[in-house]
Amino acid sequence: xxVTTRSWRQTALRAGPWWLYGAAWLLAPLFFPSSFSLGLxxxxxxxxxxxxxxxxxxxxxxxxxxxxxxxxxxxxxxAIHTLRLLADGWPVPVVLVPLAGxxxxxxxxxxxxxxxxxxxxxxxxxxxxxxxxxxxxxxLMAPSVFGGEVGISADRDARPALGSWTLGPAxxxxxxxxxxxxxxxxxxxxxxxxxxxxxxxxxxxxxxxLGFLGFDPRMVRYLAFxxxxxxxxxxxxxxxLQVEVVGADMLSxxxxxxxxxxxxxxxxSVFAGPVVGAVLMVFALAVFSAWTQxxxxxxxxxxxxxxxxMPGGIAGWFAAGGLRRAGWQLRSxxxxxxxxxxxxxxxxxxxxAMVEMAYRLQLRAVMGERVDFFxxxxxAASATSWLxxxxxxxxxxxxxxxxxRAPAAVAPSNAAMERRT
Amino acid sequence: MSMLNGVSxxxxxxxxxxxxxxxxxxxxxxxxxxxxxYMLGAYVGYSLGQWFGxxxxxxxxxxxxxxxxxxxxxxALRQVHRQGHVAELLITFGLSYVVLELVQLVWxxxxxDYQVPAELQGPLFVLHGVAFPLYRAFMMLVAVGMFAxxxxxxxxxxIGWVIRAALSQPHMVEVLGHDLPRVQMLVFGGGCxxxxxxxxxxxxxxxxxxxxxxxxGALVFVVVVVGGVGSLLGAFLASLAIGILxxxxxxxxxxxxxxxxxxxxxxxxxxxxxxxxxxxxxQLAPVLPYAVMVVMLIVRPQGILGAxxx
Numbered sequence: 001x002x003v004t005t006r007s008w009r010q011t012a013l014r015a016g017p018w019w020l021y022g023a024a025w026l027l028a029p030l031f032f033p034s035s036f037s038l039g040l041x042x043x044x045x046x047x048x049x050x051x052x053x054x055x056x057x058x059x060x061x062x063x064x065x066x067x068x069x070x071x072x073x074x075x076x077x078x079a080i081h082t083l084r085l086l087a088d089g090w091p092v093p094v095v096l097v098p099l100a101g102x103x104x105x106x107x108x109x110x111x112x113x114x115x116x117x118x119x120x121x122x123x124x125x126x127x128x129x130x131x132x133x134x135x136x137x138x139x140l141m142a143p144s145v146f147g148g149e150v151g152i153s154a155d156r157d158a159r160p161a162l163g164s165w166t167l168g169p170a171x172x173x174x175x176x177x178x179x180x181x182x183x184x185x186x187x188x189x190x191x192x193x194x195x196x197x198x199x200x201x202x203x204x205x206x207x208x209x210l211g212f213l214g215f216d217p218r219m220v221r222y223l224a225f226x227x228x229x230x231x232x233x234x235x236x237x238x239x240x241l242q243v244e245v246v247g248a249d250m251l252s253x254x255x256x257x258x259x260x261x262x263x264x265x266x267x268x269s270v271f272a273g274p275v276v277g278a279v280l281m282v283f284a285l286a287v288f289s290a291w292t293q294x295x296x297x298x299x300x301x302x303x304x305x306x307x308x309x310m311p312g313g314i315a316g317w318f319a320a321g322g323l324r325r326a327g328w329q330l331r332s333x334x335x336x337x338x339x340x341x342x343x344x345x346x347x348x349x350x351x352x353a354m355v356e357m358a359y360r361l362q363l364r365a366v367m368g369e370r371v372d373f374f375x376x377x378x379x380a381a382s383a384t385s386w387l388x389x390x391x392x393x394x395x396x397x398x399x400x401x402x403x404x405r406a407p408a409a410v411a412p413s414n415a416a417m418e419r420r421t
Numbered sequence: 422m423s424m425l426n427g428v429s430x431x432x433x434x435x436x437x438x439x440x441x442x443x444x445x446x447x448x449x450x451x452x453x454x455x456x457x458x459y460m461l462g463a464y465v466g467y468s469l470g471q472w473f474g475x476x477x478x479x480x481x482x483x484x485x486x487x488x489x490x491x492x493x494x495x496x497a498l499r500q501v502h503r504q505g506h507v508a509e510l511l512i513t514f515g516l517s518y519v520v521l522e523l524v525q526l527v528w529x530x531x532x533x534d535y536q537v538p539a540e541l542q543g544p545l546f547v548l549h550g551v552a553f554p555l556y557r558a559f560m561m562l563v564a565v566g567m568f569a570x571x572x573x574x575x576x577x578x579x580i581g582w583v584i585r586a587a588l589s590q591p592h593m594v595e596v597l598g599h600d601l602p603r604v605q606m607l608v609f610g611g612g613c614x615x616x617x618x619x620x621x622x623x624x625x626x627x628x629x630x631x632x633x634x635x636x637x638g639a640l641v642f643v644v645v646v647v648g649g650v651g652s653l654l655g656a657f658l659a660s661l662a663i664g665i666l667x668x669x670x671x672x673x674x675x676x677x678x679x680x681x682x683x684x685x686x687x688x689x690x691x692x693x694x695x696x697x698x699x700x701x702x703x704q705l706a707p708v709l710p711y712a713v714m715v716v717m718l719i720v721r722p723q724g725i726l727g728a729x730x731x
Contacts, residue, residue, distance in 0.1 A: 058507075064510060121506065126650070129638075130646065133639040254635075294522065297518070297523065297526070303514075307501060
């Protein structure tokens with residue numbers, strides 16, 4: 001029997017990413033002190049919690065859920081109602097509200113999860129979508145509890161959060177979100193190392209074998225589902241604290257779809273994937289959507305490309321040595337690589353310009369016909385602009401197809417690279 | 422009367438769930454974008470109808486949608502096939518975003534004025550003073566015709582035999598010299614064409630707008646779960662049951678409270694003023710299919726005609 005012992009130095013080095021992660025949360029307000037950027041940072045933290053919790057289902061359990069917004073929404077609603085009660089004089093510190101939200105979501109997930117996890121695989125996806133719609137329709141029917149489309153509002157600094165400290169300023173809220181984000185990230189990472197976390201991987205990969213070993217895969221899925229629901233509830237409660245109004249859209253299947261989309265974009269195969277996804281989510285929703293009307297189209301196409309060509313998502317691509325392989329490609333065949341990038345850029349600009357012009361034509365009254373595209377100005381109604389962009393798109397795609405079909409462009413495996421170096 | 426309306430709505434649901442079930446049982450792919458093809462069918466049918474008339478659109482639009490579906494299978498879905506079913510579901514999920522945005526790009530964000538063709542307007546017959554629209558009968562005819570054609574293709578033609586053989590023995594079918602990927606492309610395109618057909622005939626009785634895919638999508642999934650995942654006949658029964666249930670519930674203008682009281686449940690009188698019990702059954706109609714699904718999952722998880730849980 002071998003006992004491996006590590007010095008404290010090795011342990012500290014192994015925890016390197018965690019030090020960086022903690023430092024990032026500690027130092028971020030120094031670099032981005034405006035209340036707008038603090039708001040974005042808080043959103044990133046909230047997104048990280050919910051995407052990580054979603055990845056317990058999708059990445060670690062192989063359960064593709066279309067109804068995760070039910071649990072984040074439940075946490076949000078409980079938080080907003082608790083805030084209203086606190087304003088009436090309940091003696092509970094506001095910092096505990098996210099915990100209450102998480103607890104409510106766990107209870108709801110224990111009830112609904114019992115039905116949802118009866119099936120795995122594709123039927124599970126359909127059931128979660130149905131239950132999501134059920135909860136959403138019920139929420140719209142009872143406006144006294146759920147506030148309908150308008151929502152229910154409350155005040156987060158009506159009472160002190162802890163001692164005499166209130167949550168009013170954006171920096172205070174950021175601090176609360178940062179603490180919860182760090183704690184939840186650590187807990188969810190810890191969960192992947194527990195026996196239950198390992199059993200969940202087994203339930204994903206080979207449920208039959210797990211059954212032969214004497215475990216009930218359904219029970220494993222059920223417990224993991226409830227835990228994921230609980231973390232989603234914490235993130236929902238933090239959302240409620242941040243925006244101070246909760247409407248039925250918190251429960252909608254569109255929101256659940258957004259969680260799914262960005263978790264997959266970030267990467268489901270590595271633990272840090274959803275963190276990347278959450279950062280992307282906040283940037284897409286807050287920044288990218290302001291740039292262009294067609295952002296959902298690009299998002300859908302980009303998502304499809306990631307699913308097709310980067311099965312591990314963005315973080316998975318890096319973790320699998322994608323950067324090293326791309327660098328190798330660049331060094332060994334610089335001309336070809338340059339041409340590929342050029343062709344891809346040409347095709348993409350051509351298509352993007354045409355989409356933007358089409359949107360201008362559709363919404364002519366609101367947006368006008370001019371498209372400011374990098375340094376060019378295009379006219380949506382002029383045939384020349386269309387011909388130019390169409391030619392760029394077609395030529396670029398043609399060149400890309402030719403270049404990628406060349407056998408030498410195939411990247412060697414990691415092992416082959418090792419031998420060369 | 423509302424029974425007949427329910428049947429016609431149920432048959433529309435079946436046209437959608439049939440394609441979904443066919444694709445699922447054949448390829449193991451849960452096509453999340455299935456109702457996106459339904460939406461495309463409605464929009465393309467509307468535009469073709471403007472130029473060539475409804476009858477051309479009825480034939481051409483499903484073919485066009487089927488071609489699009491086959492193209493998607495060939496160039497996107499097939500590429501992720503070896504990554505497993507989750508990746509396949511994800512790529513159809515991405516497609517649903519793209520189709521929604523493209524539809525908004527081409528046809529705009531507001532609802533279309535997609536009318537029932539003039540020769541099919543008017544009532545077929547009048548029963549107890551309530552008219553039954555001719556178009557509803559036409560819808561039922563198309564749906565039943567489609568079901569018959571589907572059965573004939575699967576049971577009586579050579580390609581149908583290959584498809585059914587590929588369901589249970591894909592490797593053997595390949596060994597016998599059939600091009601399995603091509604068969605799958607055909608099935609996917611065919612399923613999408615069915616969805617497109619449902620869009621052409623359903624788009625003008627229901628509303629044709631960018632939100633139509635999502636609003637009916639969840640319902641179709643519910644039908645498939647209740648009917649038993651992968652069972653065509655189960656999907657048929659569940660479609661009819663849910664169509665009838667929902668249409669009947671819309672017609673009943675009775676509150677939950679009154680319903681419970683008429684069933685002899687004693688209730689405290691002070692509750693009568695508000696809350697969930699005061700909701701009318703017609704308001705509850707949107708929830709009913711999902712409630713049916715939940716009950717079904719508790720009582721009989723495999724659905725009406727589903728196979729044993731594997």
